[in-house]
Amino acid sequence: MxxxxxxxxxxxxxxxxxxxxxxxxxxxxxxxxxxxxxxxxxxxxxxxxxxxxxxxxxxxxxxxxxxxxxxxxxxxxxxxxxxxxxxxxxxxxxxxxxxxxxxxxxxxxxxxxxxxxxxxxxxxxxxxxxxxxxxxxxxxxxxxxxxxxxxxxxGPIAPQFGSHSDAQNRVEQIPLSGLDEEALLACSQERMLSLDAQEMKEIQSFYDEISRAPTDVELETLAQTWSEHCVHKTFKSWIAFHQQTPDGRAKSVQEIRELLRTYIQAATEKVNRPWVRSAFVDNAGIIEFDDEFDLAFKVETHNHPSALEPFGGANTGIGGVVRDIIGVSARPIACTDVLCFGPQDLPQAELPPGILHPARVQEGVVAGIGDYGNKLGLPTVNGAVVYDDGYLGNPLVFCGAVGLLPKGAHPTEPQPGDRVVVLGGRTGRDGIHGATFSSAELTQSTHMESGSAVQIGDPITEKGLIELVEAARDEKLYTAITDCGAGGLSSAVGEMGKALGVDVELQNVPLKYPGLTPWEIWLSEAQERMVLAVPPAHLPRLQELADLWDVEMRNLGHFSDDGWLRVRYGRRAVAELPMAFLHDGLPRPLRVAHYQEQQPTRSAARMPSDPGHMLLRMLSYPSVASKEQIVRTYDHEVRGGTLVRPFTGPQMDGPADAAVLKPLGAWRHDQAIALSVGINPLLGKRDPYAMAVSAIDEAFRNAVAVGADPDRIALLDNFCWGNPTLPDRLGTLVRACQGCFDGAIAYHAPFISGKDSLYNEFDGQPIPGTLLISALGIVPDMRRTCTSHLKRSGNRLYLLGETRYELGGSLFNHLAGVDGGEPPLMPDEPLARYRALHAAIRTGLVQSCHDLSEGGLAVALAEMCIGGRLGAAVDIASIAQDVRLVESSPFPVTTTDHRPLATSHWFSLFSESNGRLLLEVAPEDADTLEERFAGLPLTPLGVVMETAQLVVKHSEQRLVDLSVTELVSAWKGEIVNDASRT
Amino acid sequence: MNFPILILHASGTNRDAEAARACELAGGAPQIVHINQLRAGAYRLSDFEMLVLPGGFSYGDALGAGVRQALDLRVFFNDQLQEFNASGKRVLGICNGFQTLVKAGVLPGARTDVGTGHTQHATRNMTLTHNTSGHFECRWVHLAVEPSAQADFLAPIDDLIFCPVAHGEGNFQVTESATLSQLKQDGLIAFRYVDANGAPAAGRYPLNPNGSVADIAGICNPAGNIIGLMPHPEDHIDPIQNPLGGKGRLGLALFRAMIAGQ
Known part of the structure; x- marks a missing residue:
């Protein structure tokens, strides 16, 4: 016993x-x-x-x-x-x-x-x-x-049973009246509210007017609702944008009335694509798929939690973005992930105190993503991993999810009298202050102070939510739905009841353990919860479905019609706020931004001597090298619809440009979807505007490369930046937003959703401003997709697009230690070439297709050889002739041995000009292809060879001569067997 | 043709819809039934001609792959399952479903004492444990039907099957070499991992993706009506899913073999 x-x-x-x-x-x-x-x-x-x-x-x-x-x-x-x-x-x-x-x-x-x-x-x-x-x-x-x-x-640890403390019903009054600015700020800091002096004063005067002090529940609710994370203050602020010339003289001052409206939403409105169903208004963007279904897409970040607890942070990052998809009544069908880490080989001695080693961060994040996505049965099909010293103290974890929903199946209007129903996990003291925590910078001691902001996910409860909400949606049991994310119930319920008013009883919230105070219950960011507005008559049926799917369901209160938020604890009112103040009381911040244009050229540097050696260095560079060790731990096959996978070629290990998916339940026609990303922080350090247009081009061309229709591509923007109250950080953010606008217009591609994560700094050092562009495209014919690996010897190779003197911010400059240079900008009339390419892919003319990104032509060619285990013989003389000088820009680098002719080779091989792809075409189709591209920049380069050797020449000069085995082993970072030689 | 198939869904099951689609393409009439519906008596196993336990992470595999679902089978459905089995109806366990059948003692099921009695539990002498790589892995593999398999409905499958694995605990192991010899002798090995030409993987990674003894990818019971395997034939039922672009080697062949002739 x-x-x-x-x-x-x-x-x-x-x-x-x-x-x-x-x-x-x-x-x-x-x-x-x-x-x-x-x-x-x-x-x-x-x-x-x-x-x-x-x-x-x-x-x-x-x-x-x-x-x-x-x-x-x-x-x-x-x-x-x-x-x-x-x-x-x-x-x-x-x-x-x-x-x-x-x-x-x-x-x-x-x-x-x-x-x-x-x-x-x-x-x-x-x-x-x-x-x-x-x-x-x-x-x-x-x-x-x-x-x-x-x-x-x-030694043996004592058992850690759940925390049991006495029930708490304490509600504090927080007197603000008469406090000066300093005291108000101290109050904000002490309670971790992340509210600034202006915001605290606004709250102070509101309560002075109604002659009482705020309760802790009210103050915390305001802090969450007004947090950068929830309301995107920076993107909605008015900004005085000062631009300076490279030598520091004032150039222009511009007043920007909201970055979001001016650059992101404006682009979507101007592009005006009829297939956009919902942009920026809901938990996820929605576009049309076929005559029965729409598609929802959302990408979120979970950076600060992942810095502290990599597994749990990334785990709940996937959980959160999947709930965004459930929150637009869609069935999640796929995940994406883009990760930015510090160098994996960092010596322990160089690790700053207070942070986890980047290798430990990567291991935990990858495991966390795999665990959640795999257990939900969602294929993780597309992404990227980028390494840079700048992410050492503050890694970035972008989690994306795609969903499928029947047209018109997403109700968004709660009615007075509808019940406020919470479904899913129980509430605990976990994740408290997540929204405000993500709006503060990380420091050495954050892990001690904010542990409660991190949580481990429970994918099986979330899986139940997916099934339950889908069933409830099909039976039309609810009138509105949202997920419980940052800010917990305070945010979800407050947002849903915005137009009506709401009255909830916190004692009805199911708790993991007793002892939570009312404000903790109200703010807890416990995972795997959804909030629904349910007409009372539908409650019994919803309860039946909840029982079937093993999901806990509670009725918290009702939507009213008086415009007030009323929160009770045992009938006692613990918060009473007019929705108008909660949602519109936030003072509009005014911000100052500075941007100093970069010198077009900087130092000359010693050029490396051997392009082949440089190519191998690039292939083994962590951001370029194979990510197979990571990607194989994600299930990319579940749901049986992955048609273009992360890997391609006879050995199933060559890199794919994008994923093509056939949604389960939509097999009766041939349409599919493409998912791709564009990201390049290295370029952002050189020029944030160029980073933005290049990321758009990269995501766009990757989607087109696998078969997406360039007139059916929607974009998502995710900005990860430093502290936006500092003018230099905000200046580069403004430039990136301007690039987003110009890019979206040039490609006629609307933004349908986006998110910003700011305050990504560690001990005062910002991360490199990082923009992720994710693309969701429609592939009209799943039988006409394209992969990147070389298919057959004797086939011809073409380069589509112009090569310019654009090595600024390139991998080449980074590895060669060259500063400056012209960054890649927008190609001329990009859409025309992509339309022509798409038409060629649809008629089956293109055997393989691969985009040129980091490392330019050389890396792209090598990757095609690696995937196909075939060789290629290429002459770049015709490109060298074509390399175009950017207007009014001097040639940016010279070699120490003054070989001007040779330098153009470097550009031909390694320039990262946008709008370029390599195409493989059967010899008998070559003429047709050239006719199809008449008037477009198409350059014949060479042929695919049976001999597994990559040979790049300029006329008679051999620039690169490497076996595919060498390419594979550099790229995969392993000794590989020599099968490719046979 | 009406051939009702029960696709069992427990919390965390996730490849049920694909399994249903495969059954449908193979001529069956699949229905996804939640284990709670079965417990509540809304359905009975005997209403169906075939049972599929699909892939996923039942109950999060929190105590080991398939362990909690196996307990459900023993505690709630022991009699129903025995009756279903005794009538010779076919059962297919894929991935998590296979793990569940093994851990519940249904596979290979040489014993007749599948039950909740506490004395019988120690007799299981085979298991599916962690991949030798130590982590979850997703990749395509080739499978060959073992010619001597008691599950004789597999015999018409005259080609290899090419389909993905996606698991962290697919490493088939036995307590001792005698157990393995017995499995072979009794014809209980149903599938093995092979290379693209059908030659044994011989333990070579990644042809044998998880370290399974004797390249065992799937087994069957002595009566030959119950089979389980780790790879996912339901994810290759249309040539367009083939990453190498071929037309054949469909996983659909397995579903056709199980549904045909019934």
């Missing part, structure tokens, strides 16, 4: 994790010889009921220990102590952190007749080697335990 049990599950054989030795060496611990990992389950009985040995044996055999691979050791903690000899580190989640294993153990135990128990889990590491206590602490902190969500013990 037991009371509190500890069950240790150990593997019979544990080969150990080979990555562990390397990781511990990185931490400076060289003496770790081996590590044996066990899983620990704790069980306790609340009811006073005890468990029989027989029942515990069954529990172990049915649920905990695999009879083939594992052994269970059961210890009654009231009588015995677990073994503590040797080097042992035990790690447990902090109380309140989502623990799916504990929950499933409780449920499983109940099925076996063991009821009224509480479970907790921990992990045990038995370490072998000559290790000091200091080493053990270092390993625990650096490898096994993340202080933000976990705690550890050297």
């Amino acid at each position: 037991y009371r509190t049990l500890r069950i240790e599950i150990s593997p019979h054989e544990d080969g150990g994790d080979p990555r562990l030795a390397a990781a511990s060496q990185r931490l400076g611990v060289d003496t770790l010889r081996n590590c044996r990992k066990s899983q620990i389950y704790f069980l306790t009985s609340h009811s006073g009921e005890t468990f029989s040995t027989e029942r515990i044996d069954r529990l172990c055999a049915f649920l905990l220990a695999d009879p083939v691979t594992e052994t269970a050791l059961v210890i009654d903690l009231s009588r015995d102590e677990p073994a503590a000899d040797g080097h042992v580190i035990e790690v447990a989640l902090r109380p309140g952190v989502t623990d799916m294993a504990a929950r499933e153990l409780e449920r499983g135990a109940a099925e076996l007749g063991i009821r009224g128990i509480e479970a907790a889990t921990a992990t045990r590491y038995e370490l072998l080697g000559d290790l000091s206590t200091h080493d053990l602490h270092r390993l625990a902190q650096g490898l096994f335990c993340n202080d933000t969500i976990e705690q550890y013990s050297l």
Whole structure:
């Protein structure tokens, strides 16, 4: 008969994790010889009921220990102590952190007749080697335990059952009256409100007028609703934009009335595409797909949470963006992810205090994305991984999701009397202050202060939400829906009730554990929750569906018609605010932006001597190199509709330009969708305007390359920038927005959704301003798609697009140590070439097609050879003639050995001019292709060769001569077998 | 042709709709039924001619792949399942469904004591455990039907099957070599990982993507009416899904074989 049990599950054989030795060496611990990992389950009985040995044996055999691979050791903690000899580190989640294993153990135990128990889990590491206590602490902190969500013990850890504190109903009044600016700011900081002096004064005068003090619930609600994260203050501010010439003289001052309206929404309106269903007004952008369905697309960032707790941060990032899709009544069908990390090989000694090593960040983020997306059954099909020193303290995690919804199936108008229904996970003290936390900069001590802003996701509860909402949508059971994201219920309910007013009772919110104060319940960002407006007559049916899908449902209150937000706790009003003040009371900020134009040319530098060597360096450069180690851990096949995958070619390892997906449920016709991205922070450091137009071109050309119709491509913008209250940061942001406008207009591509994540700084250092453009295109014929790998020897190769002297911000300049140079700008009439290319792809003329991006022509050619395991013989003489001088710009680099002719080779090979793709065409189709592209910049380059060798010549001069094996091994970073030579 | 097929959905199941589409293309009449509906008695297994346990992460695989769903089968559906099995109706477990069948003791199911009794649980001598790579992996693989498989409806599949795996715990292992010999002898091996020419993967990664002993990708029961496999034949039912562009080697062949002749 037991009371509190500890069950240790150990593997019979544990080969150990080979990555562990390397990781511990990185931490400076060289003496770790081996590590044996066990899983620990704790069980306790609340009811006073005890468990029989027989029942515990069954529990172990049915649920905990695999009879083939594992052994269970059961210890009654009231009588015995677990073994503590040797080097042992035990790690447990902090109380309140989502623990799916504990929950499933409780449920499983109940099925076996063991009821009224509480479970907790921990992990045990038995370490072998000559290790000091200091080493053990270092390993625990650096490898096994993340202080933000976990705690550890050297030796057996005490069970961490859920936190149980007394019920709290305390509501504070916060007197603001009479406080001066300094005191107001102190109040904002103390409560982590992230409100500035002007905003605090506005709140002060509102409460002075109604002659009372705000409650903590009200103040917190205002802070969330007015946060940068929720309301996008910077993009809605008025900006005085000062531009200066490169030598620092004032050039112009422009008043910008809202970046969002002036540049992003204006572009969408001007382009005026009839197939845009919804842009900027809802949780996700929506475009038309076919005569039955529309498509929804949204990309979010989860940067600060991922910096603190990579797995949980990325995990809940996917969860959040998928709920955005559910929040427009769509069925999620795919995910995308774009990640920016610091250098993976950073020596531990150079790691600033207070941050996790970039390798640990990457490992956690990738695992977090895979875990959530895979468990939801969503294919993660497209993305990018970019490395730069600038992301060391502040990584970027962009999570995207696509959804499919029947036309007209998304209701958006709650009615007075409709019930406020919350579905999904329970509410805990998790993720509190996420919205305001993401609107503040990271510092060395953030991980200590803001741990509560991070949470681990529960994809299975979210999966239930997907199914339930789809069923409820089809039965028309709700009149409005939104997800519970940043700001929790305060944001979701406040936003839904904006036009009507709302009255909710917080005691109806289901809690994970007692003891939350009213404001904590109201603000908690506990994951996997949706809020619906439900006519009372539909509640019983919704409850039936919720029971079927194992989703918890609660009725919190109702929508009123008086325009007030009323929040109660046990009938007592804890917040009473007019919606008008909550949503329109925020003072419009005025901001100042400065941008100093870059010198067109800077230093001359020594040019590298061998283009082939440079190409290999580029292929092994982390941002260019194969991401297969990451991408294979994502399920990109689930739902059975992935037609162009992340990898292509006979070895299924060549890089694809974009993904093509056929949505499940829409197989009766041949239309499909394309997903692609454009991102280039290296270029942004040189010129943020050029980064924006180039990112648009990149996303656009990638989508066209796989078969999307250039007249059916919609764009998403995601800005990740530093502190926008600093004029230099805001100046580059303004330039990027201007690039977005010009790009969207040139490509006739509307923005349908976007998001900004600002304050991405670590200890005062901003990240490189980073713009991600994601594209969603319609592929008219899924049987006419194109992939990037070379198909057949003897086929002809063409370059589409002009090559300019554009190495500014290029990978070449970065690796060659060249500063300055002209950045790539908009090509001439880009749309004409893309339309011609699309027509050629649709008629089956194009055998393969690959876009030119980082590393230019050389890298693109190499990637096509790698994918196809075929060679190519190319002469760039015709490009060299074609390399166009940018008007009024002097030639930006010279070589130390004064070989002007040779420098043009570098441009031909490595320039990153936009609007360019490589095409492979069967010899018999070559004439037709050339006719189709008459008047467009199409240059014949060479042929595909059976010999797996990439040879690039300029007339008789051999510039590159490399075997495909060498290319593959540089790009994949591994020794590969020599099959490609045969 | 009306051949009702129950596609079982537990919380976290996610390849149910693809499995249903494959069954439909193969001539069956699939219906996705939630395990709660089955528990509530809204449906009974005996209403159907075939049972499919599709892929996914039932209950998040929080205590090991398929473990919680296996418990559901034992606790709630033991009798129904035995009856279904005894009538010779066919059962297909894919990926998480395969893991569930193995962990519930339904596969290979040589024992007749599938039940909730506490004395019977220790007899399972095979499992699906973590991939040797230590992580989830998604890639296309070639499968060959084992000629000696008791599941004789597989015999008409005369070509390899080419389809993706997408799992973290697909490594088929046995307690001892005698168990493996017994599996072979009893004709319980149904599928093996092979190369594109049909030669054994012989443990070579990534042809054998998870380290399974003897390249075992799927097994069947002695009566030959229940099979389970880790790869996803339901994700290759139309040539357009083939990443190498071929026309054949469809996973649909498996569904056709199971549904035809019934």
